[in-house]
Amino acid sequence: MGRIGRMEHEHKTALEPAHAPFGLGPVVLVLASGRGERFRASGGQTHKLQADLGGRTVLQRTLDAVRASGLAWHLEDRGHPGMGDSIAAAVRATAQAPGWLILPGDLPLVRPESLRRVAGALSAWPVVLPRHAGEKGHPVGFAAVCREGLLGLSGDVGAASVLRQWQALGQVLTLDLDDAGIVTDIDTLDDLARAAQAVQAPHPWP
Numbered sequence: 001m002g003r004i005g006r007m008e009h010e011h012k013t014a015l016e017p018a019h020a021p022f023g024l025g026p027v028v029l030v031l032a033s034g035r036g037e038r039f040r041a042s043g044g045q046t047h048k049l050q051a052d053l054g055g056r057t058v059l060q061r062t063l064d065a066v067r068a069s070g071l072a073w074h075l076e077d078r079g080h081p082g083m084g085d086s087i088a089a090a091v092r093a094t095a096q097a098p099g100w101l102i103l104p105g106d107l108p109l110v111r112p113e114s115l116r117r118v119a120g121a122l123s124a125w126p127v128v129l130p131r132h133a134g135e136k137g138h139p140v141g142f143a144a145v146c147r148e149g150l151l152g153l154s155g156d157v158g159a160a161s162v163l164r165q166w167q168a169l170g171q172v173l174t175l176d177l178d179d180a181g182i183v184t185d186i187d188t189l190d191d192l193a194r195a196a197q198a199v200q201a202p203h204p205w206p
Helices: 037-041 058-069 083-093 112-121 144-151 160-168 189-199
Strands: 011-014 027-031 073-076 099-104 127-132 140-143 172-176
Touching (some): 027 083, 058 073, 058 112, 083 144, 099 112, 099 144, 140 144, 144 160
Parallel strands (some): 027 099, 127 172
Antiparallel strands (some): 011 073, 099 140
């Protein structure tokens, strides 16, 4: 399994808990291959996923939420040229899954319930796009029917091409969620500071 929270250039698949084994639901693909250049350019002294956020790293908080969701998950942290390549590699490593939730590792405030909501909606839709206060967020859910499209991804645009394909067919569910964590990504030191304030709020997750 390796040590969670370390930027080791290898991939890991985690099937937790034992009562939710691989194959019975979608797998959360946690993407942790990016270089984090914007964070360093803003003054960050470490990779953004390793930045401290209330006593835990950004990546640790994201993974804690994934574990708490009860869904199977896969951490893709090998070096890849772009997000599309990372997604393709992660899908290839979990090719027999009935679906995938694509979650960048820099969303430390995402709630476990949001992951479960997207996973549940994916049983009836090919693609599920979560949204908060009108803003599109993550994780975006893709059913098994999207497998070939995801495997063919490359470059820096992520899964946008697959999303557009299914939108053109009217087969994308926009799922409104009361969770600012699905749109709170950490790209700069200012983002980290805002996330730190949210963590210190009276009822943060977790």
